[in-house]
Amino acid sequence: MMSSKDLVFFVQLHLKPECIEEWKKAVTELIDRMSQEDTFVTCLLDQSTEDANMFSLYERWREPSPEAFIKNQMKEYRKAYEDMLPAMLQAPRRTMILRRVRTWHR
Numbered sequence: 001m002m003s004s005k006d007l008v009f010f011v012q013l014h015l016k017p018e019c020i021e022e023w024k025k026a027v028t029e030l031i032d033r034m035s036q037e038d039t040f041v042t043c044l045l046d047q048s049t050e051d052a053n054m055f056s057l058y059e060r061w062r063e064p065s066p067e068a069f070i071k072n073q074m075k076e077y078r079k080a081y082e083d084m085l086p087a088m089l090q091a092p093r094r095t096m097i098l099r100r101v102r103t104w105h106r
Contacts, residue, residue, distance in 0.1 A: 006041055007069055008098040011057040019088035020053065027057075030081045039063050039072060053090065066097060 015023055031043050041060035048054035063069040085093070 005062070005064070006100075007061045007063040007066065008100070009057070009059040009061075010096045010098055011059070012094040013055045013057070013085075014051075014090045015053050015055065015088055016090050017053055023055075023085075023088050026081055026084060027055075030077065033075075033077045034059075034073075037061075037073065039069075 013023075027045065031045065034040055034043060039062045041062055042058075043060070044056075044058040046056045046058075048056075061069055061073075063072065
């Protein structure tokens with residue numbers, strides 16, 4: 001169950017077609033490392049059915065604020081990913097911080 005205090009990010013990445021496989025390898029390694037962090041809750045990686053170059057990440061963290069997240073998460077493994085990412089993108093990455101409005105379960 002999601003805590004209303006979890007920090008949730010929705011990230012959209014529009015990749016260059018020739019970079020997709022290299023990016024998938026890099027982002028998989030990144031998420032594997034992220035999942036070892038104490039404040040990590042979950043991460044979903046999805047690919048658009050309409051545009052094979054468009055990917056999204058849905059990340060949940062037990063962090064009190066975006067500032068705390070940045071302070072705690074700017075580790076060396078993230079820096080390597082961040083350094084390589086711009087050259088792989090067709091457009092700037094879009095990041096939103098989400099606030100839970102309501103939840104339905106079945």
